[in-house]
Amino acid sequence: MSVRHFLTLLDLSPAELNRLIQRAIELKAMHRSGKRHDIMRGKTLGMIFEKSSTRTRVSFEAGMTHFGGASIFLSPRDTQLGRGEPIEDSARVLSRMVDIVMIRTFAHQTIETFSAYSAVPVINALTDDFHPCQLLADMQTYVEHRGSIQGKKVVWVGDGNNMCNSYINAARQFDFELVVSCPEGFEPNAELLSRESSRVSIERDPLAAAHNAHLVVTDVWASMGQEDEQKQREKAFANYQVNNQLMALADKQALFMHCLPAHRGEEVSAELMDAKDSVVWDEAENRLHAQKALLEFLMFGEQH
Numbered sequence: 001m002s003v004r005h006f007l008t009l010l011d012l013s014p015a016e017l018n019r020l021i022q023r024a025i026e027l028k029a030m031h032r033s034g035k036r037h038d039i040m041r042g043k044t045l046g047m048i049f050e051k052s053s054t055r056t057r058v059s060f061e062a063g064m065t066h067f068g069g070a071s072i073f074l075s076p077r078d079t080q081l082g083r084g085e086p087i088e089d090s091a092r093v094l095s096r097m098v099d100i101v102m103i104r105t106f107a108h109q110t111i112e113t114f115s116a117y118s119a120v121p122v123i124n125a126l127t128d129d130f131h132p133c134q135l136l137a138d139m140q141t142y143v144e145h146r147g148s149i150q151g152k153k154v155v156w157v158g159d160g161n162n163m164c165n166s167y168i169n170a171a172r173q174f175d176f177e178l179v180v181s182c183p184e185g186f187e188p189n190a191e192l193l194s195r196e197s198s199r200v201s202i203e204r205d206p207l208a209a210a211h212n213a214h215l216v217v218t219d220v221w222a223s224m225g226q227e228d229e230q231k232q233r234e235k236a237f238a239n240y241q242v243n244n245q246l247m248a249l250a251d252k253q254a255l256f257m258h259c260l261p262a263h264r265g266e267e268v269s270a271e272l273m274d275a276k277d278s279v280v281w282d283e284a285e286n287r288l289h290a291q292k293a294l295l296e297f298l299m300f301g302e303q304h
């Protein structure tokens with residue numbers, strides 16, 4: 001069987017994704033009940049981080065520990081990658097030593113090149129364009145709290161960034177309606193938008209967008225690599241804060257999510273982070289369970 005990668009949500013079929021979410025829920029219950037599942041014994045995950053991380057690093061490392069495997073943290077500061085060794089060479093070498101690789105980097109092309117030369121599965125742990133692992137956790141969290149997301153209305157408020165692009169892919173794969181509320185000039189990927197135009201639309205007014213929403217999601221105004229634009233972005237996004245007033249316009253059962261880290265007082269109010277409709281802590285925890293399901297799927301398929 002050829003190697004499967006997870007560079008975007010489109011690398012798995014909708015049925016595979018739905019089963020993976022169910023498996024994540026199962027693995028969570030197994031972990032909580034203390035049941036061991038040493039499926040990665042003797043296996044190694046290589047973790048390349050060219051950007052900072054708390055959740056992604058800890059969830060992958062802890063997940064490998066639960067599975068009885070090992071993980072190696074690789075930063076450009078102390079590997080030859082940071083000194084310009086070609087991606088193609090690094091992929092061929094690393095994939096002869098480790099069993100699976102995750103990469104957090106800038107250009108999406110980097111991870112596409114790496115995967116083309118890798119003999120083992122490659123996981124996108126965030127690029128400038130996509131953050132599919134976060135979507136697995138978000139979908140698991142919605143399912144746990146409210147059941148299937150199929151046919152629901154999801155509202156993205158803020159920057160049309162890597163998370164927003166992944167929500168567009170999720171709208172297709174999990175079959176929901178997505179309304180993106182962003183200021184002019186901060187739209188998500190135009191190609192994705194036009195491809196998914198039957199289920200994704202833009203509504204400039206965040207309060208109008210929130211009407212009847214089942215899930216409201218936001219993210220920081222300036223992503224990693226955009227630190228220099230912080231001040232300019234604060235102005236552009238001033239009307240795009242998700243707070244209790246906005247949530248009051250959504251469906252009574254609406255949930256609030258944020259991939260974190262959050263900037264309270266910017267894209268989200270401090271009160272909303274801890275309000276009862278906020279599920280951000282479950283969402284963060286589910287990175288662990290969803291990625292364990294992903295590791296298992298990419299290494300062993302659905303038979304385990």
Ligand code: CP
Binds near residue numbers: 052053054134260
């Ligand atoms: N949400 C997320 O990916 O968090 P980290 O940047 O801390 O990994």
Ligand code: NVA
Binds near residue numbers: 131163224261
């Ligand atoms: N959009 C954010 C997500 C961080 C998890 C970033 O890329 O920095």
